[in-house]
Amino acid sequence: MNSDFSKLTVELSVSEIRTQRHQDQPNPSPNESESRAQSAVGRGSTREMALAGLVSAFEGHVLLDFIEDRCITLLHQYITSLKRGSVKEACLAARAVGLLSITGGTGSNTHEIMEESIPPLSRALVSGPDAVRIFVLDSLAIVTFVGSNNWEETDRIMKVIWEIIHPKSLSKAGTITKASSAVLVAALCAWSFLLTTLSGWRVDLDMWTEIISFLCNLLEKGDRAVRIAAGEAIAVIFEIVIAGKLSTVTNDLESLEDMPSKPKWFVYLLSLKEKITSLVSDLSMEAGGKGTDKKCLNAQRDTFQKIYDYLMDGKRPETSLVVSKKQGVLTTSTWTKLIQA
Secondary structure: OHHHHHHHHHHHHHHHHHHHHHHHOOOOOHHHHHHHHHHHHHHHHHHHHHHHHHHHHHHHOOOHHHHOOOHHHHHHHHHHHHHHOOHHHHHHHHHHHHHHHHHHOOOHHHHHHHHHHHHHHHHHHHHOOHHHHHHHHHHHHHHHHHHOOOHHHHHHHHHHHHHHHOHHHOOOHHHOOOOOHHHHHHHHHHHHHHHOOOOOOOOOHHHHHHHHHHHHHHHHHOOHHHHHHHHHHHHHHHHHHHHHHOOOOOOOOOOOOOHHHOOHHHHHHHHHHHHHHHHHHHHHOOOOOOOOOHHHHHHHHHHHHHHHHHHHHOOOOOEEEEEEOOOEEEEEOOHHHHHHO
């Protein structure tokens, strides 16, 4: 089996070398230019097929032995395809980077994968085609989740992703391509996924209230997929940041008694939570009109009913996911585990 994977890797390498040689040859004639263009299409197709085969292999097998001595070599090949390849090739390359990190598990290799892949992934995220940006967001979340050594490293990537979600929050927002709904959903999911690794003592109250306020706006303005992704992000924030990190200030987040003695941020947080609860309640009961996507509407109702139950009564979401026939069913009982599943 490893020989098949090695063959795919060789095909990818040879194609990249030929591409570089053609790019290094100066001043081609018109006939040479046409020939090079046709040759480039063939090489691109070869790389796409090789990457597709490698991605399929990583998804179906644990290839730890295969990558042990060639992990960084593979990474550099994937990064080359991400930078120079077609949209399809770049998507496959981004996917391959994430799978390489997962296969490597924890350790020095996965941290090196994270450090070397983040710059090119971040550049592709700024202005690439939507399809590439979606795959890059998934890859960024995975390589950081697996390879990060501390919260500072994770937080740095979360800020990169937040630039896509809320570009107006940055001075350099004009350089970032506005996110489509599909990209925004992918960014929200990636950001929430990394949020689940938040350390218990990292709390910036001003930052979190600003983030919650923005996500609350998405509940009102976004399409259903955006609403669901924003709602899940809010649920994780309340589970990790609000319930877990602010309980030292008060043991009763719901209580309105002695309101004048409460800190200003707490009063604001209560009012924001009341607004969110009202929105969540409405979204859990939203009626569908003519032509409504019933599957998406039902997903919205189900998600926001769970969020409402959690905000009102502290009821955790219980979800069962079929992992595979061999591995059985994975049961989750917190928002953190649900997002990580």
